[in-house]
Amino acid sequence: MDVLGNVLYGFQVALQPLNLMYCFMGTLIGTLVGVLPGLGPAAAIALLLPSTFHASPVSATIMLAGIYYGAMYGGSTTSVLVNIPGEAASVVTCLDGHQMALKGRAGPALGIAAFGSFIAGTFGVIALTITGPILSGVALKFGPPEYFSMMIVGITVLTYLSSGSMVKSLMMATVGLILGGVGMDAISGKYRFTYSMQILADGVGLVPLVMGLFGISEVLENLETEIKREIVSAKFRNLFPNLQDWKDSTGPILRGTFLGFFLGLVPGGGAIIAAFVSYAIEKKVAKNPEEFGRGAIQGVAGPEAANNSAASGNFIPLLTLGIPCNAVMAILLGALMIHGLQPGPLLMTKAPDLFWGAIVSMYLGNVMLLVLNLPLIGLWVKVLKVPYYLLYPLILLFCLIGAYSIGNNAGDVLLMLVFGVVGYLMKKFQYDGAPLVLAAVLGPMLEEAFRQSLMLSKGNFKIFVSRPLSLCFLITACVLLIIPIVTQRKKLSTLKE
Amino acid sequence: MGKADRISSIFWLVFAVIVSVESRRLGLGTLHRPGPGFLFFWAGIFLAIMSLIVLAKAWTTKEPGQSIFGGKNILKIGCVMVSVFLYGLFMEKVGFIPMTLLLFLFLLGVMEKKGWVFSILVSLVVTAAAYTLFEVLLKSQLPKGILASLRF
Numbered sequence: 001m002d003v004l005g006n007v008l009y010g011f012q013v014a015l016q017p018l019n020l021m022y023c024f025m026g027t028l029i030g031t032l033v034g035v036l037p038g039l040g041p042a043a044a045i046a047l048l049l050p051s052t053f054h055a056s057p058v059s060a061t062i063m064l065a066g067i068y069y070g071a072m073y074g075g076s077t078t079s080v081l082v083n084i085p086g087e088a089a090s091v092v093t094c095l096d097g098h099q100m101a102l103k104g105r106a107g108p109a110l111g112i113a114a115f116g117s118f119i120a121g122t123f124g125v126i127a128l129t130i131t132g133p134i135l136s137g138v139a140l141k142f143g144p145p146e147y148f149s150m151m152i153v154g155i156t157v158l159t160y161l162s163s164g165s166m167v168k169s170l171m172m173a174t175v176g177l178i179l180g181g182v183g184m185d186a187i188s189g190k191y192r193f194t195y196s197m198q199i200l201a202d203g204v205g206l207v208p209l210v211m212g213l214f215g216i217s218e219v220l221e222n223l224e225t226e227i228k229r230e231i232v233s234a235k236f237r238n239l240f241p242n243l244q245d246w247k248d249s250t251g252p253i254l255r256g257t258f259l260g261f262f263l264g265l266v267p268g269g270g271a272i273i274a275a276f277v278s279y280a281i282e283k284k285v286a287k288n289p290e291e292f293g294r295g296a297i298q299g300v301a302g303p304e305a306a307n308n309s310a311a312s313g314n315f316i317p318l319l320t321l322g323i324p325c326n327a328v329m330a331i332l333l334g335a336l337m338i339h340g341l342q343p344g345p346l347l348m349t350k351a352p353d354l355f356w357g358a359i360v361s362m363y364l365g366n367v368m369l370l371v372l373n374l375p376l377i378g379l380w381v382k383v384l385k386v387p388y389y390l391l392y393p394l395i396l397l398f399c400l401i402g403a404y405s406i407g408n409n410a411g412d413v414l415l416m417l418v419f420g421v422v423g424y425l426m427k428k429f430q431y432d433g434a435p436l437v438l439a440a441v442l443g444p445m446l447e448e449a450f451r452q453s454l455m456l457s458k459g460n461f462k463i464f465v466s467r468p469l470s471l472c473f474l475i476t477a478c479v480l481l482i483i484p485i486v487t488q489r490k491k492l493s494t495l496k497e
Numbered sequence: 498m499g500k501a502d503r504i505s506s507i508f509w510l511v512f513a514v515i516v517s518v519e520s521r522r523l524g525l526g527t528l529h530r531p532g533p534g535f536l537f538f539w540a541g542i543f544l545a546i547m548s549l550i551v552l553a554k555a556w557t558t559k560e561p562g563q564s565i566f567g568g569k570n571i572l573k574i575g576c577v578m579v580s581v582f583l584y585g586l587f588m589e590k591v592g593f594i595p596m597t598l599l600l601f602l603f604l605l606g607v608m609e610k611k612g613w614v615f616s617i618l619v620s621l622v623v624t625a626a627a628y629t630l631f632e633v634l635l636k637s638q639l640p641k642g643i644l645a646s647l648r649f
Contacts, residue, residue: 167550175512177540181536188532389611393623405637405639414585447536451536454529455531459527459529
């Protein structure tokens with residue numbers, strides 16, 4: 001089947017009434033999650049994962065993907081109106097979006113964010129349609145050494161890009177790798193690190209881990225600081241940007257779209273870094289860079305396009321290689337596995353309905369988001385007014401129910417709460433949770449590829465460097481590890497001078 | 498972050514040692530056929546080295562010791578965590594409905610001091626809505642506990 005035929009087949013799947021409903025639910029919940037500060041897409045997907053157990057894998061994937069890209073859209077609303085990013089990728093939008101709102105231009109700011117997101121999201125999905133099959137073909141030639149090296153690159157990129165110290169991020173990736181090894185060893189059948197605890201026999205569950213690290217810990221941190229929300233009271237009659245706004249925003253949207261997509265492809269890269277890089281580029285190429293930070297529409301259009309485009313790009317490594325490039329994709333990988341599917345190069349041939357149905361649902365989802373975001377902004381503003389003393393018990397309750405529903409086991413709830421405390425302490429001690437989650441998901445696959453490679457080569461480590469693709473991946477990982485050391489030394493020497 | 502890094506790096510160092518010792522006990526195998534503990538033994542060693550780097554950096558930094566838990570609401574965080582831990586411990590025995598009612602009454606009435614009428618009303622509405630959504634509509638099997646005999 002050619003690409004067009006596949007896309008038509010995807011439409012056939014995605015347009016089924018049930019799948020359309022799941023797509024709508026996903027985008028609606030995603031927008032809500034994006035609007036609400038203190039609940040990111042990672043925690044929301046983990047939270048709603050048990051509710052998809054009764055659905056088919058296609059419908060479940062359509063809904064979970066919708067939550068992710070929906071959150072990217074919704075995040076801009078809080079950034080503009082409250083100066084609090086609904087999720088991390090919208091941090092940059094606060095800088096100029098909120099300034100625009102203070103000047104009485106909240107409508108155009110939200111409008112350009114929604115249109116920019118729509119254009120970028122749609123481009124991302126088209127690019128995913130074209131590149132997906134090509135990458136799947138390449139990935140079929142991968143052996144265990146290539147998979148091992150690629151996963152090493154993925155973890156290294158995420159540690160390189162994560163906030164704070166790289167040494168600490170590497171430590172968290174190692175802890176994640178160890179957590180991924182808990183439970184029964186698939187090759188020898190031995191139980192590892194379970195200490196006769198029944199709850200650990202099947203390994204550390206992804207849902208309790210993510211909900212604890214991202215959901216519960218976020219609530220605890222917000223309780224400590226107490227979020228104060230002053231919503232800009234603006235009339236949202238004129239959401240459509242004027243001609244000058246469009247003139248100013250076209251370039252940033254196009255640049256943000258391309259940049260975001262390519263950064264989304266890189267394992268470890270994603271929406272957050274894409275938004276920041278886009279903002280930096282726009283500031284550099286702008287005729288009046290001094291306007292940035294004071295309500296420049298380019299500072300909203302570029303990053304919003306970039307983060308949505310990156311969200312689409314993120315699906316490529318997951319669907320074609322089976323490699324999640326960030327924490328959200330790691331949860332999606334776990335979700336697909338729970339539904340009995342193994343993402344990777346064979347997904348397209350083994351489950352074409354899921355692959356093409358999910359991709360096409362993103363086209364439809366983007367249209368739904370545009371329809372949802374613009375007329376419903378008034379409703380989202382009302383949601384924002386829900387006080388935190390009501391919001392945090394609800395988030396806690398959803399986490400408790402979500403963790404219990406995975407296996408109808410209170411042990412998972414307790415495990416989630418333990419990870420909640422660990423996540424809170426990690427925030428306090430400045431350790432990033434994202435590399436931990438990614439390594440915990442990749443851990444079992446990485447170990448299997450490592451052991452298979454050594455068995456293939458009869459214990460010779462040369463197998464990782466004698467194969468060109470594997471060597472390229474390892475060189476990339478080494479470069480990423482060396483860059484911070486070199487730049488830090490340079491900084492130190494300039495300081496001494 | 499000097500003090501915080503000292504504490505955290507020592508914790509991870511101890512954790513790394515435990516992992517390496519346990520991995521060795523599991524069996525390292527050979528290079529031809531790596532055992533179940535092989536990768537984790539080296540992961541433990543790597544973690545220990547990284548912890549020592551953080552520890553050494555923290556020891557040489559002369560930053561003034563900042564309080565790690567600077568927020569005013571640390572007691573509130575403790576109480577909230579204890580309440581949800583108790584929820585997790587007793588949800589199967591007592592049941593979803595009574596435990597959710599109690600949790601919301603505690604969080605709204607005791608922690609947030611929102612008045613008992615408001616707290617009772619919100620607790621009832623939230624519990625009923627959550628039960629309808631998850632048990633009735635999404636078919637989750639929430640624990641019935643002491644209300645199991647009522648068969649609703």
